Amino acid sequence: MLETTDIQHLTSNIFRMAKIVVLMGAPGAGKGTQARLLQERLGLPQISTGDMFRELAKAETPLAAEVRAVQAAGKLVSDDLVIRVVHERTERSDCEHGYILDGFPRTTAQAAMLEELAGDQGNTIQAVLVDVPFDMLEMRATGRRSCPVCGEIYNVYFKPPKVEGVCDLHPGTPLTHRADDTAEKIRVRLTTYEEQTRPLLDYYEASHRIHRVDGTRDPEAIYADVEKMVTGVE
C-alpha cells in the first residue's frame, strides 16, 4: 500500500512531467527503442500518426468520417485536419500526464500548431534528438546481418560473429543482409530525412528547446539522458 504522502509525491512528480515529447532521430538512430522505454518506464504513451490514422479508418466519429472523405477523394490530409486528429487523440486520459509524438510534427507549420495545442492542454514541449552521425548510421545499416534461424542480429563493424558470415549458434546457416540496406539506398534515406527535418530542428533550436542526446552509445545510456531531459530531474 502506498501512503498518502507517497501518492502526493508521485502525483507532484507526474505533474511536473506533463510534457509533450517530440522525439526526433534519423532512420536507424534508435528512436523507436527510446520511445518504447519512455512508454514502459514513465507511462507516457507513444502517439504515432500511423496508429492514429489506422484507428480512424475504422472509427465511427465525425472526425474519422471527415478524414475518410478526404482520403477517399484522393486528397492530402491538411495540417489543420492532422492537428485536430492529434488533439482528439491526446484528450484521452492516457495522455493526461504527457505523451510522446512520433512522426508529428513534420513541418514548422505543424510545429506552430502544436504550440497552440500544448498551450490549450497546459503542456510544455520538449524536443529530443537522438543524434547519431550519418557515417555511423550507414555502417549500422550496411554492416547489419541476421541469422535466418534464430533472428540474432550481428554487425560486421560493431558486433561481428565469431566466424565470418555465420551465426555463432547456427554455424551451418549463412547470415542474411536486407536488400534495402545498401549504402546507396541508405544515403537516399538519410538525405531525405535531413531535408525534411532540418527546418524543424532549426525551429526548435531557435527556441532553445532541442535536447541533443548522443545516440552512439548503448540504449540504456541514451535512455538515462533522455529521461533526465523529459522529467527535468538530474
Ligand SMILES: [Zn+2]
Ligand atoms: Zn542463429
